[in-house]
Amino acid sequence: NKMRNRNLLLTVTAVMSFLGISSFAKDADGRSILSAGDQQKLTEKWGKQFTDAFVKDLAELEEKEGVSAEESVKGVAAEYEAQSKKDAATIAQLQDEIKKLKAENEKLGKLPGEGGVEVTNGTDGKMKKEFKPDMSLMHNKAYYAAAAGDVWTGDSTVDTNELKTEFGKYVSSDKISIFNKLVGPISCTSYMSTIITDKFEVRASQAAIDSVLQTFTPRFTPKGKSKFTPMTIKMYPMKINVSIYPSDIINDVLGYLYDEKLEPKDMPIVRYIVEQLIRPKLDEDRELALCKGRYKEPEASGDSFTPNKAEETCDGFVTQLCDLKKASDTDVTWLLNETAELGEGEELLKQIEKAVDDVSPLYKNKTMFIHADPDLIVKYGRAYRDKFPNTKNEDGEKIKVDFSRFTFGPIEGMRGTGAFFITPKENFKHLMSRDPKTMSLRMTTDDYQAKVLGEWREGTGFWIKEAIFAYLPTALVDELAPAELGV
Structure with a gap:
């Protein structure tokens, strides 16, 4: 008791x-x-x-x-x-002990020795693999000298075979984590709900119940659901093929280490290649492909294939909307009329407010983003500032449309399109592969050249048509869904 x-x-x-x-x-x-x-x-x-x-x-x-x-x-x-104060003192003592142990481990980690995959005891009690660079390799010796503030007087040419050996150990120790960094969130995927699946295509199977209450009658009379039209979302195979001459970047790597004050164990050359050279460009390419891409079958060229452009790797969500608009699809709500121009200043404010008013009542009470061209959002913000100069933007760059639950969400891949669309996050989908075996990352060497190869599957699209409310300029539809494609 x-x-x-x-x-x-x-x-x-x-x-x-x-x-x-x-x-x-x-x-x-x-x-x-x-x-x-x-x-x-x-x-x-x-x-x-x-x-x-x-x-x-x-x-x-x-x-x-x-x-x-x-x-x-x-x-x-x-x-x-009283217990909280006691616990805080205990935590502070444990943190101090951890710092001392970490300092001792860092001293040991600086000592040259055999590298590779080091097995340690994870926090869950299971054995966990962690990467530790081989300090006997030339490029890691150079990092050690740079981190210690010494002037490197050794060879400045990186041995690609040594690099390949270390890259394999790095990838095998934590492949999933590396892929999560490479194909991590970009401006468009941050607004989507992600589906992890092994299927090449997914499709909505049911819609939300609209209403259940009705007057009693002595018969079973189920009420009809809101109309919904499921869409098929495809996942496309993608890859990266990057060639690097390690000797060309050794000085950049050393400079980066020195500026960032990172230890050799924290940034071996293979991590620098993946995170500093490949990922920034891959983020740009994925943003473009997932927004405005149009899939094209690779063309054979002799015994090889002509590499596709980044925007030819998949069908982007803006391209899919343009296809629907070109086909005069009536299940999607097309905001404003065919000839509507958003205009400037106060006219732009009126058009955006009218578009928000045209959203179906079923979705007006949901908190949603107006996914839009970043340039369009800037124009709207400046027009609002000019009309209401005494209104302070308390949310910084977050611009909300008055008397609605909708906030602008800039998508970098839509820049310059002049387009925008509104849909719930659960209707805006991003597909990624579940099976780690379908994700490959490796390195080969060819004389002085190192080649990085990676493969994965990815796609984007919408769940149901009736939950899409979009404005697309005519010029954009003609560009992404030209008549010669038979759209």
């Missing part, structure tokens, strides 16, 4: 903290009760079963203790404060 009372007091404390109150409402007899509003908040957070049980326990608590619930939890709060 003592343990149960203590747990109940902890529950009361947690509920008061969640509701942000210092005391409960009182009934005519002065007993603590939950207001209707507070009961609704608790139900939304933890469910009706928890709320009903708490209301009952709250009444029993005051009856047993003979004092108000607020008085009962004061002792618990004081006890928790």
Whole structure:
């Protein structure tokens, strides 16, 4: 009983903290009760079963203790404060010990020796592989000298075979983490909901129920759902083939290490190649492909293939919208009319407000982004500033359309298109492969040249047509969905 009372007091404390109150409402007899509003908040957070049980326990608590619930939890709060201070002191002591151990490990890590895949005990009790560069290799010796502030007087030509050997160990130790860095979030995917799948195509299977309440009749009369038209989202095989002459970048790597004050173990040359040379350009290419790409089958050229451009690796979401607009698809809501021009200044403000008003009532109460050309967002922000010069933008670059729940979301790949569209995040999809075996990253060497090869699968699209509200300039539709494609 003592343990149960203590747990109940902890529950009361947690509920008061969640509701942000210092005391409960009182009934005519002065007993603590939950207001209707507070009961609704608790139900939304933890469910009706928890709320009903708490209301009952709250009444029993005051009856047993003979004092108000607020008085009962004061002792618990004081006890928790004392325990928190004790825990904070313990944590500070442990952090100090960890720093000392880390300093000792760093000293040992600087010593030249055999490198490769080092096996350590992970936090979950399982054996975990971590990468440790081979300090006997020339390029790592050069890093060590740079990190220590010494002038490197050795050979400045990197041996590609040594580089390949170390690259293989680096990749095998944490391939998934490396791929997550390479194909991580970009401006467009940050607004999408990601589906991890092994399928090359996915398709929506059901829609949300629109309404269930109706007048009673002695027959089973199911109400119709909102119309929805599922779309097929494809995943495309992609790759990177990058050739690098290590001797050309050795000085850049050393300079980077010196400027960033990184230890050799933190930034071996293979990590520098992946994170500093490949990823920035890959981010640009993926942004372009996932937004405005149009897939094209690779063309054979003798015994090889002519490499596709970045925008030919997949069908981007803006391209898919242009295809729908070209086909005069009526399931999508096309904002404004065919000849509408967004204009400048106050006219632009009116057009955006009209577009927001045209969103279906079913979606008006949802918090959504207006995914748009960044240049268009800047024009809107400046037009709003000019019309309301005394209005301060409290959210910095986050620009919200007045009297709506919609905020502009800039997508870099849409820059210069003049387009925008509105859709829930759960309707805006990004597909990635689930199977690690389909993700390959390796290096080959050819004399003085190192070649980095990587393969994976990726795609983007929309779940259902009726949840898309879009404005596309005619010139953009003609560009991305030309008539010769038969769209």
